[in-house]
Amino acid sequence: MDKPTTNRTSTPDRSLATLKLVSRLLGHELHSQASAKAITLSRDEVEEIQVTLDLFIEQAGRGQRTGAGIKSADGERRVVPARN
Numbered sequence: 476m477d478k479p480t481t482n483r484t485s486t487p488d489r490s491l492a493t494l495k496l497v498s499r500l501l502g503h504e505l506h507s508q509a510s511a512k513a514i515t516l517s518r519d520e521v522e523e524i525q526v527t528l529d530l531f532i533e534q535a536g537r538g539q540r541t542g543a544g545i546k547s548a549d550g551e552r553r554v555v556p557a558r559n
Contacts (some may be wrong), residue, residue: 489534490531490534490535490538493527493528493530493531493534494531496527497524497527497528497531500520500523500524500527501524504516504520
């Protein structure tokens, strides 16, 4: 009997998605204010970036506390060393 496949996003993928969101927010501002040497951000835009970064930090912290690892081919969970 085949195992049912689930469409779950892994923690690293979610973390990358969070960083991509921050990058897109900043990229949008750079593009929309391309003619200026200095850019301005509204309070709402800064709050959106801050919330996104806070969520990323929270997710990364949760991953460290739970000892997140990667499942190997045999189904065993192996710990992945941190990159500094």
